Amino acid sequence: MIRRDYLIIGSGIGGASACQGIRRYDKRGSVTLVGAEVFPPYKRWILSKSFLREKSPQLKKLQEPVERWFQTHKIETRFGTVVTQFNIERRLAVLTNGETIEFNKACLAMGSRPVRPPVAGVALGNVIYLRTIRDALALREMASLEKTLMVVGGGLLACEAAASLRMMKMKVGLMHRDSYLLNRYLDAETGAWLTEYFAKHGVTMLMGESLNGFEGKTVLRNIQTKSGNRVPAGLAVIACGAEPNLDLVRNTPLSGPHGSPVTEYLETEEKGIYAIGDLAFYPDRIMGGMRRQTHWDNARDQGFIAGANMTGKKRIRYEQVPHFWTEMFDLRMDFVGDFSVLPTRVDCRGSYAKKKFIARYYQADKLRAILLCQQPPREVESAKTQLRHALGK
Ligand SMILES: Cc1cc2nc3c(=O)[nH]c(=O)nc-3n(C[C@H](O)[C@H](O)[C@H](O)COP(=O)(O)OP(=O)(O)OC[C@H]3O[C@@H](n4cnc5c(N)ncnc54)[C@H](O)[C@@H]3O)c2cc1C
Structure with missing residues (x-):
């Protein structure tokens, strides 16, 4: 039996940051990071962006942090390894190779996986998802062979x-x-502008069409829509959302309908077991209510805080203004605040035509979210401050 002070399950940015948070406050405790993917933690966000477009992407450049960091900080890593069982009472985790790790504290950082639409043909060749480096490499290859x-x-x-x-x-x-x-x-106006922007860049837009299924003998030939259309396609990328990877803790208090419920310190109701990133359903101390985010900054910051709290030397609350960003064509957009409810009023300054604007979203008179298009980092930080002030935090 292997014994560890800390066990981190999941080697995405959340798991990697948890290791960093631990090492900041505990230089000696034994730590094992177990991750299903064979690659060390990497910048997942790049997979849908420049990674697809680069002629020969270098996998080493994607690492976050660089793999060497784990060695120099004496963190044992088990990549390409799945935790198959998690015994909460006995504090044991079983790995794919049958090894068992007894831990003192654990962090669940299993992230999320693509939602698979329940339609015919999803298992056909050339119907793919985009979540991992392997997916992105496969997409690059297939895209070079297909026309539509x-x-x-x-x-x-x-x-x-x-x-x-x-x-x-x-x-x-x-x-x-x-x-x-x-x-x-x-909001509808900004959404319509963005949709038009895609059309202007030559993307054929099929709006208001729901997926009914994929047709083909072994590989994809057509996509059926619910309205009865059959659209020819040699390759389909399904991007219909992400759901938390909760199988390991299913039917335990660590699993809920919206993720793994945690306190403001990112601890589950089982003392010493934490959950972070795409998996965590946490109390949002700034915007109010409970929230699960599936965004990079959230996973990175939660990982670091959970790691620090696990050492027992710190007790830090997670209280960040929600923030994520996206890049498409030549646009960069930053989303600050709570976009989960559509605004009752939008105050947009700037111009769609110049692709440069800031839109403030209100619920009645309350500022709830700020959308920034092509704005520098200082405007993004200022948006966070404005929201904190508006909410009295
Ligand atoms: C293509 C793409 C583009 C994105 N772009 C952006 C962006 O522009 N901006 C932004 O804010 N966010 C973006 N995101 C989201 C962001 O990458 C995620 O929110 C972030 O990666 C979540 O980190 P995580 O560590 O919680 O989970 P993950 O990154 O999902 O990592 C979890 C890891 O745990 C592993 N695992 C699961 N179960 C087990 C198990 N039982 N045993 C061992 N290992 C296990 C998984 O294989 C995975 O490697 C993007 C995501 C994708 C897929």
Whole structure:
């Protein structure tokens, strides 16, 4: 039996940051990081952006932090290894190779996985998802062989993938059930502008169309829509959202309908077991309510705080203003605050035509979110401060 002071499950940015948080305050404790992917932690966000477009992407450059950091900080890493069982009472974790780790404290950092739409044909060759380096490498290969490509979805990942593939001069379509892109975040006017922007860049927009299934014998030939259309496609990228990887703790108090519930210190109801990143359902001390975010900054910052708290030498609350960003074509957009409820009023300063604006989203008179298009980092920081002030935090 292997014994460890700390066990981190999941080697995404959340798991990597948890290791960094631990080492900041505990230089000696034994730490094992177990991750299903064979690659050391990497910048996942790049996969839908420049990674797809670069001629020969260098995998080493993607590492975050560089792999050497784990060695110099005496962190044992087990990449390409899945934790298959997690015994909360006995504080034991079983690995794919049958080894068992007894731990004192653990951090669940299993992240999320793509939602698989329940339609016919999802298992056909050339119907793919984009979550890991392997997915991105496969997409690059397949895209170079196919002429017509369809992205299914209208969220951040769908838009980024469609834009990158189109920038590679491919014939790209985008199918989305709503009438405009990013409808979960944007007001109708900004959403309509963005949708038009994609059309102007040559993406064939199939808006208001829902997926009914994929046709083909072994590989994809057509995509069926619920309205009865059959759209020819040699390759489909499904980007219909992400769900938390909760299988390991299913039917335990560490698993809930919206993620793994944690306190403001990112600890679950089981003392000494923490959950972070895409997995965590946490109390949002700034915007109010409970929230699960599936964004980079959130996973990185939560990882660091959970790691620090695990050492027992710190007791830090997670209280960040929600923030994420996206890049599509030549646009960079930053989202600060709570975009989960559509605004009752929008105050937009700047110009869509110049692709430079700041839109403030209000619920009644309360400022809830700020969208920034092509703005420098200092404006993003100022947006966070404005929100804190507006909410009296
Ligand atoms: C293509 C793409 C582009 C993105 N772009 C942006 C962006 O522009 N901006 C932004 O803010 N966010 C972006 N995101 C989201 C961001 O990358 C995630 O929010 C972030 O990676 C979450 O980190 P995490 O550590 O919580 O989980 P993950 O990164 O999902 O890592 C979890 C890891 O745990 C592993 N794992 C799961 N179960 C087990 C197990 N039982 N045993 C061992 N290992 C396990 C998984 O294989 C995975 O490697 C993007 C995501 C994708 C996929």
